[in-house]
Amino acid sequence: MGFIRSIGRGTMTALVINCIIGSGIFGVPAELTRLLGRASPFAMIFAALGMCVFMACIAEVASQFSEPGGAYLYTRTAFGRFVGIQIGWFSLLGDIGAVAASANLFVNYLATFLPWVLNTWERDSVMGILIAIPAMANYLGVRSGANLSNLMTVAKLSPLVLLILFGVARFTEHPQMIHASEIVGPGLSTWLRAMVFLLFTFAGWESALIPTGEIREPRRAIPFGLGAGLLACSLIYALLQFSVVATIGVNATDRPLADTASVLLGGSGATFVSIAVMISTYGWVSGALLYAPRLAYSLAAQGDFPAGLASLHPRFHTPAAAILFYAFVGWVLAMSGTFLWLAALSAGATMVYYGGTCASLIRLRKLRPNADALRVPFAPILSIVGVAICLALMTGLTRREVLAMGVTSLVASANWQWAKRRHVQSESMHGPA
16 A cells, blocks of 8 residues: 555646745745845845755656655765764754644634634634544545645735735836945855845745655656746745835834835735735645645654654555654644744754755755756765755854754764664564675
8 A cells, every 4th residue: 555646737737836835934025135235135145046956956856766754864875874863863853843833833823813812722722623534634635735735835925916916016106226335245154144034934835845656757847836836836935035125114113014015005014914924824724734744754764763653544645643742742742832942943954954955956966867857967966065054054053053963962862872772672572684
């Protein structure tokens, strides 16, 4: 019994967009404006170009695998169990933490519409229901989960596109040109710090590759979905940031999109953005519940997690146990209310598994020279550039963020020791495979 391949190019593109556009775009514009001023829209473009390097490398690597697992599976195949488990933990923790953070953000904005203040029990219950609905949809089958992801993608894009249209229209009435000094003025270190936040905002598309075993014609669907999804998100991000700067300038604000909407749409602007935040974050959660449990499934299938997580439902052909595990842990983390910490950790974790996957390209070309896979021109050079970008961005992390990454690595190392002992015991009982 195996997975059903029901994810086509259209659904793959929608999943990539849904994985990228989540809560980040509602928080990052304020920090970008503070760091870069009117040059901040260009940062979106530069970040998208950097993502092209990562996507090219990961598309080639991903085309060699039909099993679920994403970066964990790629690096495990290329460099062995230890590196694979390290990458798997960074990927898994980042995904679960992002679901928890998104659930918190959703409830924060939902509370603004309620006539009473949510107590702790009510807040935790709402987040539990929020996570349970897409979890159940994906439990019943990847088709229903993909349909929900498609619906939420359209729902989240509609208000953002409307805000862009009003912002661009306003700019045509009050055009202001940017000067070169505004681009070079912030300095390299400031630009690197801005790229760290943008890595968090643009990241997530790689998670769309985790359910590879359920994608039709992965060699065609994966490159198409990645390219089309990144292009759509890049245009939306750059135009949103442009609309913010063109509408409210570089004034310091904690809610730039809400303030922009208030200017463009009047008194209903804040309500408009609050609804957009809830749609976007919930859409991201629905997408994450589709792909992320497949990572826990892959870890278990390779013997690196408990075997029960590798079972498929006999009727729905979904990793039911992994979905329930992922949803439960996401809910527990959501109740801890660690949105800011998880956002900081996510950027650093992304650097680790992006760099690891780029490095695995060169190794896999040596291990599988005749693999029936997508071959990207100049891919080895691009992989080196990708690793260099990750190393450069790490200089923009704070000590607290680096410490959090170190703790994650220690936990992954303990997992590796457990998996190694389990493998040795299995060989002693049954002989080498």
